[in-house]
Amino acid sequence: MIVPAVAEKKLVYTVTIPIRWGDMDAMGHVNNTVYFRYMEQARIEWLTMMGCLPDEKGNGPVIVNAYCTFKRALKYPGQVEVCTFIGAAGRSSIETIQEMRSVGDGYALYAEGGAKVVWVDPKTEKSAPLPEAIRQKIQELKAAAKPKRVAV
Template sequence: MTNPRILVLTTQIPIRWGDMDAYGHVNNTIYFRYMEQARVEFLEQIGCTLTPRGQAPVIINASCTFLIPINYPGVVEVRMFCGHPGRSSVQTHYEIRRQGDDTLYATGDAKIVWMDVATGKSVPIPESMRAALPA
């Protein structure tokens, strides 16, 4: 059985002139920034303090599939989905569109793992965070 994805956040991010590359479209690295912004907004929304001490969420892998180039000007809409959490991790998925356009421009994935900052080892997702994740 597959792990279903549940929509947990939709955010809009302005496309900046500096996001473009020499080909006149948003540089591939910026898509990861768009996904990161959505992820940070979601983690803050569920009460996660993003500090480099104690226990903190980290990304252990990330990917992006570029479907259609995005150009300046405009606003991107990033939809973030979560799978069901495991002991110490949760898989996230992203859909990137232009605001007001249902066309899918890119998709992405990232696995979030909670870790002990001092040891660098994974730890169980804190109960307060787990309660805010899809059941």
């Protein structure tokens, strides 16, 4: 997988998620699919905070590409901090970039990944322009000094 090049990224949201016993696999570390769940949780919380829920026409965000590069194995017990960054918004999309860091290991980087979020019209199954209100919120976040931090 080739990681998308992002010239400019802005930290917009951070959440701390507890690592659960059931997140581990037979090898004794967090299963690779769970890293995608951690990123999904952070991304959904950020999208909800932004008001990026389907509109009255049913248009809303979908993921068209997701990726993850595993650096080190997360293990139970612990907590993972997921930092969500955004790149430049396109006509109908926004690139999200995420870093997963171990809270108990000095916030060392354990994985990085992301997803391309596209605003879609479900009737035509084609991309639709990002609503102006969402585009405005993205610009405000990019101009803001500090992202919101949340602990789950």
